Amino acid sequence: MSHHTIDLANVKQIIAQIVAEHDIKSVAFVGCGASSSELYPGYYFLRDAAKQLRPFHYTASEFNQDTPAWVDETALVITCSLGGTTPETIEANHTAKTHGATVVAVTHAAGSALTEEADFTIVHGFEANYAAKIEKMGYVIALAVEVLNQTEGYEHYDAMIDGFDKIFDLAQAAAVSAQGGMAKQFAEQFKDDEVVYYMSSGASLDVAYSSSICLMMEMQWINSGSFHSGEYFHGPFEITDKDVPFVLLMNDGKTRKADARALTFLQRFDAKVAVVDAKDYALSGAIDGSVVTYFNPMLHTAVFRTYAEALADARSHPLTVRRYMWKLEY
Amino acid sequence: MSHHTIDLANVKQIIAQIVAEHDIKSVAFVGCGASSSELYPGYYFLRDAAKQLRPFHYTASEFNQDTPAWVDETALVITCSLGGTTPETIEANHTAKTHGATVVAVTHAAGSALTEEADFTIVHGFEANYAAKIEKMGYVIALAVEVLNQTEGYEHYDAMIDGFDKIFDLAQAAAVSAQGGMAKQFAEQFKDDEVVYYMSSGASLDVAYSSSICLMMEMQWINSGSFHSGEYFHGPFEITDKDVPFVLLMNDGKTRKADARALTFLQRFDAKVAVVDAKDYALSGAIDGSVVTYFNPMLHTAVFRTYAEALADARSHPLTVRRYMWKLEY
Numbered sequence: 292m293s294h295h296t297i298d299l300a301n302v303k304q305i306i307a308q309i310v311a312e313h314d315i316k317s318v319a320f321v322g323c324g325a326s327s328s329e330l331y332p333g334y335y336f337l338r339d340a341a342k343q344l345r346p347f348h349y350t351a352s353e354f355n356q357d358t359p360a361w362v363d364e365t366a367l368v369i370t371c372s373l374g375g376t377t378p379e380t381i382e383a384n385h386t387a388k389t390h391g392a393t394v395v396a397v398t399h400a401a402g403s404a405l406t407e408e409a410d411f412t413i414v415h416g417f418e419a420n421y422a423a424k425i426e427k428m429g430y431v432i433a434l435a436v437e438v439l440n441q442t443e444g445y446e447h448y449d450a451m452i453d454g455f456d457k458i459f460d461l462a463q464a465a466a467v468s469a470q471g472g473m474a475k476q477f478a479e480q481f482k483d484d485e486v487v488y489y490m491s492s493g494a495s496l497d498v499a500y501s502s503s504i505c506l507m508m509e510m511q512w513i514n515s516g517s518f519h520s521g522e523y524f525h526g527p528f529e530i531t532d533k534d535v536p537f538v539l540l541m542n543d544g545k546t547r548k549a550d551a552r553a554l555t556f557l558q559r560f561d562a563k564v565a566v567v568d569a570k571d572y573a574l575s576g577a578i579d580g581s582v583v584t585y586f587n588p589m590l591h592t593a594v595f596r597t598y599a600e601a602l603a604d605a606r607s608h609p610l611t612v613r614r615y616m617w618k619l620e621y
Numbered sequence: 622m623s624h625h626t627i628d629l630a631n632v633k634q635i636i637a638q639i640v641a642e643h644d645i646k647s648v649a650f651v652g653c654g655a656s657s658s659e660l661y662p663g664y665y666f667l668r669d670a671a672k673q674l675r676p677f678h679y680t681a682s683e684f685n686q687d688t689p690a691w692v693d694e695t696a697l698v699i700t701c702s703l704g705g706t707t708p709e710t711i712e713a714n715h716t717a718k719t720h721g722a723t724v725v726a727v728t729h730a731a732g733s734a735l736t737e738e739a740d741f742t743i744v745h746g747f748e749a750n751y752a753a754k755i756e757k758m759g760y761v762i763a764l765a766v767e768v769l770n771q772t773e774g775y776e777h778y779d780a781m782i783d784g785f786d787k788i789f790d791l792a793q794a795a796a797v798s799a800q801g802g803m804a805k806q807f808a809e810q811f812k813d814d815e816v817v818y819y820m821s822s823g824a825s826l827d828v829a830y831s832s833s834i835c836l837m838m839e840m841q842w843i844n845s846g847s848f849h850s851g852e853y854f855h856g857p858f859e860i861t862d863k864d865v866p867f868v869l870l871m872n873d874g875k876t877r878k879a880d881a882r883a884l885t886f887l888q889r890f891d892a893k894v895a896v897v898d899a900k901d902y903a904l905s906g907a908i909d910g911s912v913v914t915y916f917n918p919m920l921h922t923a924v925f926r927t928y929a930e931a932l933a934d935a936r937s938h939p940l941t942v943r944r945y946m947w948k949l950e951y
Contacts (some may be wrong), residue, residue: 324855340679342691345675347668352851357823357875357914361672379851454905485818486844493687504848512860514816516846518834521682521709524951525654526834529944530842543689555951584687614859621854621886 295459297415297429299452303409306437309393315367317345318438319392321354321383322371325505330371330427331497333435339584342444348436351379352359355386366392371427373417375403384408397430421466421593422459428589429455450579452573455575458586462593465572470597470618477565478537479599483561484536488527489517490553491539491591491616493584495548498591503536506599510610521549528556536563538598540591543569544584567594625752625789627745627759627781635741636767639697639723646695647675648768649722650761651684651713655835656701659758659829663699663765669914675775678767681709685716688917690911693868696722699764701757704748705733706884713888714738720777727760751796751923752789759785759803768796780909787907788916795902800883800927807868807895809847815897816844820883821869821921822915828921832868836929840940851879866893869922873899874914 309315318337320330328352337346345361351370362368368387368443370379375398387394388408396409399417405410413430416423433455482488487507489499496519503517518527520539531537537557541550547570557564569575569590575583603610615621639645648667650660657680667676672798675691681700698717702710705728712762716740717724727740728746736742746753763785769775811817817837819829826849828885833847850869861867867887871880877900887894899905899920905913933940945951 324799324852327852327855339687339689349928350849350851352879353822353849353876356878357669359669377855383817492683500917501856504852508846509856511861514844514860516833516838516844516863519680519683522654522657522834525657526831526839527706528951529946531945535844544682546687549682552951559951590742615861616859621858621882 295463296456297426299433299455302433302437306441310441313393314365315442316365317348317474319347319366319368320350321351321368322380323351323377326371328497328501330431332494333431335494336432336435336585337439340445341439351383354383358386362390362392364391368392368394371397373386373399375400375405381405397427407594415459420463421506421596422463424596425462425589425592434586439509447581450582454578454586461577463591465590466593466597469594474597474601477598478605481536481600482605486514487536487538490520490523491537492520492540492549493544495542495588495591497539498540502595508561511608520553523553531560531562533561538565541566541568542587543574544587567591625745625793626786627756629763629785632763632767636771640771644695644725645697645772646872647691649679649698651679651681651698652701652710653707655831658827658831660701660761662758662824663761665824666762666765666915667769670775671769681713684713687780688716692720692722694721698722698724701727703729705730705735711735721826725764727757727847750791750793751926754926755919777911780912783908784908784912784916788919791907792920795920796923796927799924804927804931807928809937811866812932812935817866817868818858819847819868820850820853822849822879823872823874823917825870825918825921827920828870832925841938850883861890861892863891868895871896871898872917873904874917897921
């Protein structure tokens with residue numbers, strides 16, 4: 292297998308140039324839908340590890356409509372859009388620039404509208420394989436790691452860099468191994484369900500969110516909701532029953548206990564549950580324990596993509612079919 | 622009508638004592654379920670208005686399991702639990718204290734376990750009326766306003782204080798006016814639905830969340846999901862159809878545009894939608910435009926409570942019935 296990675300030297304150089312010219316105090320991750328969810332792990336990393344930087348995560352319309360007071364030349368705004376055409380996110384670049392902030396756009400589409408007002412652009416892969424599909428998330432986390440390390444310093448920097456060297460091949464192998472077996476099994480078991488809930492925790496929280504609002508609601512027209520495994524016991528668990536299906540993205544990291552507690556309860560009431568467990572793919576065997584928590588969303592995204600593809604096949608409902616998107620002005 | 626308000630002098634005094642003794646840099650709002658959602662407006666306020674303070678919002682288990690690097694003597698941790706017995710939130714107090722942070726507990730239960738390790742406790746009302754039910758949220762926002770004003774200063778402080786003087790009576794009157802009419806109409810129209818989605822934006826985002834996970838899933842065993850109105854167009858809107866019910870909590874503030882755009886789309890496809898519009902209750906007529914955004918969740922919570930009560934009546938399923946909570950160890 293060829294070695295898959297991302298251009299970390301470029302990320303390092305971009306951040307070096309930014310911090311040489313600006314006293315960065317706030318870092319905002321701004322996007323919509325799946326892109327918003329792929330920004331979350333970068334936000335999570337800074338929320339967890341930074342002691343001085345001020346991290347924020349916004350859906351783009353809110354950033355534009357209620358622009359926070361701190362958006363000025365001390366702010367770094369990281370925006371994300373796969374096709375580079377999301378209107379609210381393009382507007383977020385403009386909002387940020389109008390207030391003097393620095394913008395890094397992460398997109399698959401070089402030269403797209405998202406790149407026009409951005410100070411820096413990072414172009415990521417997508418089509419090649421499952422590793423390519425998580426490049427976007429990888430670049431976002433790498434930007435977070437670099438800005439932390441180059442401002443206040445970060446104790447586990449080397450472990451993160453080592454993790455980036457391993458996660459893409461690991462996630463690709465995991466996705467391929469899931470593809471034939473677990474993914475097909477999931478598709479057969481869940482293809483007729485009318486509602487499916489998603490849970491996770493830690494850095495993977497928004498993988499549950501995007502699996503719910505994008506893969507289920509948008510791409511399969513299946514009813515869905517998502518929440519943190521730790522919140523399950525404070526409301527959602529009352530809906531638990533044999534015929535209520537759940538997908539649990541289990542973390543191999545600091546918040547595993549929250550996921551495991553939810554699983555124990557689901558199993559106790561014989562609920563229908565599909566588990567994508569990062570431990571099954573030996574995430575913590577490959578990546579240092581000091582940083583493994585942050586790599587879960589990349590693994591979960593790659594593996595669950597194969598589940599969604601298998602479900603789409605089993606339901607004869609391709610992931611690319613839309614009722615409204617691409618067809619209407621709204 | 623008697624005038625309902627909260628003890629702002631006590632909040633001011635608590636924060637004065639804290640900032641006299643500590644150089645507060647980070648403010649974390651930590652709770653579970655409904656209490657977590659009632660902390661969100663305080664977090665939203667600081668995320669929006671603070672230029673130096675670092676605001677965070679956590680479900681308690683995550684705060685305990687992956688305790689962030691910045692929890693030290695410069696952190697203020699605001700925890701919340703109605704009955705004061707939520708184990709994860711009690712543990713969050715301990716986590717915070719172990720790391721040297723200052724803890725303010727907001728609870729309805731004086732002397733409860735939540736108050737034991739807290740440096741300060743604020744006891745709020747609940748049973749008396751709808752105004753009392755939003756005291757918890759009011760105290761949380763007031764704590765956020767005071768910590769901002771007493772550290773870096775806040776331009777619209779007087780407008781916020783004036784807003785606190787008005788919001789409780791306004792919300793009480795709004796709830797009572799909804800009770801007979803709109804709430805009953807909602808109950809009749811939605812009582813047989815098997816899934817109901819909730820949307821809002823701005824400071825009210827988590828009112829949609831708690832309406833979904835607590836009032837629907839926990840208290841009515843109705844399937845549900847929630848998301849930001851601005852995210853609706855990036856996934857969830859593909860599920861829109863005549864027979865898919867939505868509740869939209871419309872803000873009378875800066876993010877109204879996001880809510881209005883979602884409503885326009887829902888109406889265009891003749892979707893089933895109940896709207897709780899803060900404008901119908903003249904929120905911005907009573908509260909200054911510079912701060913009205915922050916008061917929406919208090920109004921939405923009071924009014925939608927009557928909708929949930931009416932739904933419970935219409936379904937002969939009291940809001941207090943549980944399958945698992947209070948009955949099992951988990």
